[in-house]
Amino acid sequence: MxxxxxxxxxxxxxxxxxxxxxxxxxxxAETRPLGSKTEIxxxxxxxxxxxxxxxxxxxxxxxxxxxxxxxxxxxxxxLTADRSGIERAVAEGSVVIVQRAAGEAEENKGAVGRAxxxxxxxxxxxxxxxxxxxxxxxxxxxxATSPGTRMILHRDGRASTIGPSRTVITDxxxxxLP
Numbered sequence: 001m002x003x004x005x006x007x008x009x010x011x012x013x014x015x016x017x018x019x020x021x022x023x024x025x026x027x028x029a030e031t032r033p034l035g036s037k038t039e040i041x042x043x044x045x046x047x048x049x050x051x052x053x054x055x056x057x058x059x060x061x062x063x064x065x066x067x068x069x070x071x072x073x074x075x076x077x078x079l080t081a082d083r084s085g086i087e088r089a090v091a092e093g094s095v096v097i098v099q100r101a102a103g104e105a106e107e108n109k110g111a112v113g114r115a116x117x118x119x120x121x122x123x124x125x126x127x128x129x130x131x132x133x134x135x136x137x138x139x140x141x142x143x144a145t146s147p148g149t150r151m152i153l154h155r156d157g158r159a160s161t162i163g164p165s166r167t168v169i170t171d172x173x174x175x176x177l178p
Contacts, residue, residue: 038065040075053079053087061091067155069098072118089120097127099153112136113153125155135159141168 040046044059055077063070073093080087091097095118099110116131129135133151134143142151142165149163 036066038063040077042075053081053083055079067100069096069100070118071096086122088122091118091120092116095129097129097153099157110137110157111153111159113151113159115151127153129153139170139172141170142166143168 040057041062041064042057042059043061045057047056047058048054049056057075057077059073061070061072061075063075070091072091072095074091076090076092078087078089079085093116095113095115097113097118099112113127113129113133113135115129115133118127118129120127129151130149132144132147133149134141135151135153136142137157137159142159142161144151144161144163144165146164149161149165151165152160152162154160
């Protein structure tokens with residue numbers, strides 16, 4: 001079976017000319033490189049419902065964007081009523097989000113979030129992780145200790161937690177002895 005591929009293209013020139021924000025990215029749209037594209041690939045199916053303004057991707061879903069990578073079992077994208085942008089996106093099942101700073105190579109990742117569910121709101125640039133969430137930021141690994149704990153990845157690289165958690169700090173190098 002061929003994978004379904006959905007490509008969202010945003011050019012800074014077009015957005016500037018129309019004053020629109022086609023992907024609903026808010027302030028992030030101002031810093032996106034000219035010709036930036038977001039590609040969504042699903043191995044099983046892609047369904048578009050114009051009545052509900054939704055797009056649903058199922059089966060080893062992969063999203064590649066200049067500012068993040070995402071993988072999940074299912075992704076539902078809710079478009080704004082006028083279909084001019086994304087209202088919110090919900091990833092479900094084995095979710096992994098990798099933040100990348102502008103211009104970073106794919107191997108140079110920022111924070112990595114894992115959970116059973118993630119909801120992204122472009123208006124404020126937050127991805128809320130739930131369902132045994134954990135976030136790795138450099139040597140710090142932040143882990144939920146309660147099923148109700150939520151972790152939030154902010155667009156600017158910050159992370160915050162609501163609910164019980166623990167942090168594991170792994171030393172990157174052995175200390176020098178005198």
